[in-house]
Amino acid sequence: MILKRYLPLSIAISFGLLTLIGLLAPLAPISSLLLNWAGLLLAVALILGVLNLFSVHLKRLFSGRDVYSGILVLSMLAVFALALLDGGSSTSAGDGVRTAFTWIIFPLEAALASLLAFFLLFAGFRLVRRQPGRWSLLFLLTAALMLASSALAFSQLLPDQVSVLLDQFQHVVNDIIVVSGMRGILIGVALGTVVLSIRVLVGLDRPYSQ
Amino acid sequence: MDLIRVVGVELITTAGVMVLTALLMLVLSWRIRAGRQIHLRPLKPFSALEGRLGQATEDASQMHISMGRASLTSKASATSVAAIAVLDRLAKDGTANGTPPVVTVGEGTLLLVSQERLRRAHQDVTRATRLPSGQAHFIAHETMPFTYAGGVASLMQQERVASAVMVGRFGPEIAVISDAATRKGIDQVIGTDNPTAMALSSVASDNTVLGEELFAAGAYLEGKPDQLAALLTQDILRYAVAAVILGAAIFRLIAG
Numbered sequence: 001m002i003l004k005r006y007l008p009l010s011i012a013i014s015f016g017l018l019t020l021i022g023l024l025a026p027l028a029p030i031s032s033l034l035l036n037w038a039g040l041l042l043a044v045a046l047i048l049g050v051l052n053l054f055s056v057h058l059k060r061l062f063s064g065r066d067v068y069s070g071i072l073v074l075s076m077l078a079v080f081a082l083a084l085l086d087g088g089s090s091t092s093a094g095d096g097v098r099t100a101f102t103w104i105i106f107p108l109e110a111a112l113a114s115l116l117a118f119f120l121l122f123a124g125f126r127l128v129r130r131q132p133g134r135w136s137l138l139f140l141l142t143a144a145l146m147l148a149s150s151a152l153a154f155s156q157l158l159p160d161q162v163s164v165l166l167d168q169f170q171h172v173v174n175d176i177i178v179v180s181g182m183r184g185i186l187i188g189v190a191l192g193t194v195v196l197s198i199r200v201l202v203g204l205d206r207p208y209s210q
Numbered sequence: 211m212d213l214i215r216v217v218g219v220e221l222i223t224t225a226g227v228m229v230l231t232a233l234l235m236l237v238l239s240w241r242i243r244a245g246r247q248i249h250l251r252p253l254k255p256f257s258a259l260e261g262r263l264g265q266a267t268e269d270a271s272q273m274h275i276s277m278g279r280a281s282l283t284s285k286a287s288a289t290s291v292a293a294i295a296v297l298d299r300l301a302k303d304g305t306a307n308g309t310p311p312v313v314t315v316g317e318g319t320l321l322l323v324s325q326e327r328l329r330r331a332h333q334d335v336t337r338a339t340r341l342p343s344g345q346a347h348f349i350a351h352e353t354m355p356f357t358y359a360g361g362v363a364s365l366m367q368q369e370r371v372a373s374a375v376m377v378g379r380f381g382p383e384i385a386v387i388s389d390a391a392t393r394k395g396i397d398q399v400i401g402t403d404n405p406t407a408m409a410l411s412s413v414a415s416d417n418t419v420l421g422e423e424l425f426a427a428g429a430y431l432e433g434k435p436d437q438l439a440a441l442l443t444q445d446i447l448r449y450a451v452a453a454v455i456l457g458a459a460i461f462r463l464i465a466g
Contacts, residue, residue: 024221038283045281045318049348052321056344068364105354111388112356119385123413126392131416134279139413182405183419187451189403192425195444198231200291204436205428207282207291207323 009203016201050076146173231443239439248438255399256430257418262373262397263300268308269370275300276362276387277317277324277377278402279352286379288425289403290320295377295428296401297324300375301331312369313346316358320378359383363390364390376411377401377424388414401427422448 015034022031054076057069082096124143128136149166152158158166199205242248266273277293280286297313305313310332313324321390329341349361363386366374374382374391376398384400384407391398392414400411401419419427422444429437 020224024224038245042281042283043320045322046351047318049315049318049321051349052348056347059343066368105357108334108360109354109356112360113382116382116385119389120410120413122389123385123392123410127413175230185405185408188422189425191444191447191451192292192403192422193449195231195235195440196288196291196425198228198235199436199440202227202232203293204235204440205295207294 009206012206013201013203020201142173145169214413230348231447233272234446235436235443237268239436242435244382246341248442250426250430250438250441252418253423253426253430255401255419255423256427258397258417259296259300259375262375262399263303263307265419266304266309266372267303269372270309271370272309273300273304273311274362274366274369274371274374274381274396275313275324276374276378277313277315278321278376278380279355279358281317281352282319282323286403289379291315291322292424292427293401294327296375296377296431297327298331299431301328302334305331305335310342310345312344312365312371312374314349314362314365315346316338316349316355317352318348321346322398346406355381356386361384362387366390366396371396373397373399375399377403377419377427380404380407380411382406382410385410385414390421408460 018030019034021027022034054073057066057072060066060069061073079097079100082100086096124139128140149170153163153166153170156163196205200207243385262273265271275297277297278290279292282290297311300311303314305328310328313328315321315324325341325346329339330347332341333339347361349365350357352358366387367390371394374387374396375386376420377400379385380402381404384402388400388411397417398411398415399406399419400415401424402408402411403421405421405422408418408420412420425444426441428434429441
């Protein structure tokens with residue numbers, strides 16, 4: 001019981017301190033050794049993740065007759081077969097896995113990413129309907145002004161004086177209000193990270209055990 | 211010689227900050243254990259989490275927890291560690307109430323940790339050592355954020371989910387997940403440290419944990435003395451940094 005409790009703790013603390021020293025002092029061999037080990041662990045975790053995905057959907061296919069799970073299982077098997085046919089080479093001209101990624105996965109990712117503007121637009125409308133108050137009004141006004149000023153500045157239809165005013169408005173919103181807010185948030189996140197890291201290093205927080 | 215001096219200064223500064231922070235936490239923890247009362251300002255998302263647990267028990271619906279896609283070996287691991295604190299609480303209470311949560315992850319190490327946490331919660335309630343399958347799902351690799359979002363959204367559509375908790379590292383893909391949840395009428399609690407994701411989730415949900423509030427999850431949900439001490443330390447450090455920034459700004463203003 002003591003071994004089970006304290007062994008992971010001592011390993012975590014020692015490796016945490018070693019990593020910290022490796023980051024501060026120019027100890028390339030230690031850093032590179034730890035990075036290699038972490039890389040190996042990540043690869044094993046990824047394989048387990050893929051096996052989890054496969055088993056969950058295989059079970060759904062047979063127990064629930066889920067068509068989408070069937071498609072996912074078949075796709076996984078197809079890509080695996082492509083990888084086998086490639087013979088482990090990732091640089092050859094007939095790289096099947098790379099082709100699948102280039103022509104299927106990346107365009108799908110890009111398609112979903114391109115829908116972000118619409119998701120945001122709908123979320124904005126829902127926010128205004130859900131909370132019709134001064135903050136929603138401020139959000140709408142700022143969004144409309146930012147969009148309008150960008151469009152008008154681009155079109156060059158406005159007189160120079162108005163364009164300068166719009167530029168100043170954009171500068172105030174983007175470079176002062178937004179940047180200072182983001183910096184404030186990031187400083188808070190950094191402080192939270194420092195405190196949490198120290199808690200892990202001294203063994204108060206144990207993500208590896210309970 | 212210069213390199214040694216620079217490294218020495220960095221090492222001493224970092225060690226100094228760490229030791230001071232650790233000492234501050236230790237002293238505060240000791241004072242809290244001795245009976246010092248701590249008043250936490252109410253944070254709506256954490257109160258909402260408690261409500262969601264009760265709701266899941268009443269209508270026998272499941273809670274969906276998305277843990278994001280920050281590896282435990284990456285620079286954003288602290289976010290995932292904070293997310294694990296949320297998972298711990300929800301897994302314990304949910305399993306005890308007969309409605310264990312469904313967990314989705316976008317990274318391998320998070321799958322292992324969440325399976326272990328769910329298994330422990332399950333073991334505490336049923337004494338069974340094996341976790342029933344299908345409770346923790348790996349969706350996609352961390353380098354494919356929109357594939358992850360699509361997988362989570364699809365799972366939300368298929369399962370009988372009443373509330374969704376998204377805590378951890380997310381990027382713009384949070385909008386896809388959040389939109390799917392909203393369309394299905396699923397209540398959401400979102401917590402992330404990424405400014406873009408925070409902006410998107412603030413529009414989508416009223417219960418958004420912003421930035422450093424995510425690291426306060428343990429203190430709010432469990433309230434152990436050392437967690438409260440860490441939260442107080444975080445606050446003190448924030449005031450110190452704010453004072454330094456303000457002082458520097460005033461100094462520059464005066465110095466011209």
